[in-house]
Amino acid sequence: MLDIRHIGLELPAFEVDIEKGALLRFAHALGETNPIHTDEAVAKAAGFRSIVAMPTFPVVAGTRDELTWGMVKTLGIEPAKILHGSQRYVWHAPLCAGDRLRGIKRVVNLFQKKALGFIETVIEYRDPQGNLVCEDFCTFVVRP
Amino acid sequence: MSSPARLDALRPGDTYGFTAGPVTRTDIALYAGASGDYNGIHVDIDFARRAGLPDVIVHGMYSMGLLSRLLTGLAPAARILEIQSRFQSMVAVGSTLRCEARVSSRTATPAGDVVELSLTATLPDGTEATAGTAKVLCPSTSGQPGGTP
Numbered sequence: 001m002l003d004i005r006h007i008g009l010e011l012p013a014f015e016v017d018i019e020k021g022a023l024l025r026f027a028h029a030l031g032e033t034n035p036i037h038t039d040e041a042v043a044k045a046a047g048f049r050s051i052v053a054m055p056t057f058p059v060v061a062g063t064r065d066e067l068t069w070g071m072v073k074t075l076g077i078e079p080a081k082i083l084h085g086s087q088r089y090v091w092h093a094p095l096c097a098g099d100r101l102r103g104i105k106r107v108v109n110l111f112q113k114k115a116l117g118f119i120e121t122v123i124e125y126r127d128p129q130g131n132l133v134c135e136d137f138c139t140f141v142v143r144p
Numbered sequence: 145m146s147s148p149a150r151l152d153a154l155r156p157g158d159t160y161g162f163t164a165g166p167v168t169r170t171d172i173a174l175y176a177g178a179s180g181d182y183n184g185i186h187v188d189i190d191f192a193r194r195a196g197l198p199d200v201i202v203h204g205m206y207s208m209g210l211l212s213r214l215l216t217g218l219a220p221a222a223r224i225l226e227i228q229s230r231f232q233s234m235v236a237v238g239s240t241l242r243c244e245a246r247v248s249s250r251t252a253t254p255a256g257d258v259v260e261l262s263l264t265a266t267l268p269d270g271t272e273a274t275a276g277t278a279k280v281l282c283p284s285t286s287g288q289p290g291g292t293p
Contacts, residue, residue, distance in 0.1 A: 029178035030209040034216045055212040063180040088228035
């Protein structure tokens with residue numbers, strides 16, 4: 001059973017440098033063809049600072065052992081029982097190579113539906129001025 | 145995608161899409177490296193078998209990434225406001241995925257038209273592996289590039 005006292009748990013803040021190579025590898029792995037995601041000259045000509053992150057790129061920033069396993073350990077869950085149920089990204093501004101973000105992950109809800117446990121988290125990513133750039137909403141399902 | 149869907153022409157009920165795959169082990173390895181997700185059920189067949197699976201499975205986030213190309217492939221470029229996916233069924237190595245968008249609504253706002261879409265990645269047997277929704281902004285012609293505020 002998930003312990004609802006952990007609702008509101010906040011993991012330590014982390015900094016992420018958005019590297020051009022990382023954006024390119026991600027776009028290549030997904031077969032992206034829009035050059036604003038792969039060609040700096042095209043991205044700049046379109047008015048962006050540099051090549052633009054794809055819509056699901058923040059998964060790279062949020063896939064960090066201390067976040068995932070740190071949370072799982074605090075919640076007392078066996079990692080092999082976890083499934084990725086759903087994922088949502090809400091974008092407030094484009095993200096480009098060379099940008100720097102600060103992320104904070106929180107547990108927003110924990111609940112049980114029959115035998116399954118549900119862990120809902122959010123990661124807020126802000127630019128150095130404190131403006132919200134992207135929110136990562138994730139639901140993990142915990143099998144019995 | 146053969147030719148990009150025209151964002152300015154999309155109306156409720158319109159559909160467009162592309163077929164991706166078959167997803168190879170190399171595709172999985174590339175995505176694991178690019179995303180940083182080296183969970184053994186995606187990259188290590190021995191681990192996958194110990195977890196009770198017949199083989200490694202494709203990352204759910206890979207199929208969500210493919211669905212995101214239904215947004216990044218729009219012309220002229222949309223500003224992507226939101227994308228959401230539910231991972232409903234495991235995707236086996238060698239699967240082909242039909243990635244399709246259907247326009248559910250188009251709403252005028254001061255910043256431009258917001259187009260809402262439903263997204264599906266479907267296996268050849270008709271199983272919806274991943275389904276979700278997205279919102280994109282069709283920037284007003286006078287707007288900043290990419291609709292940046």
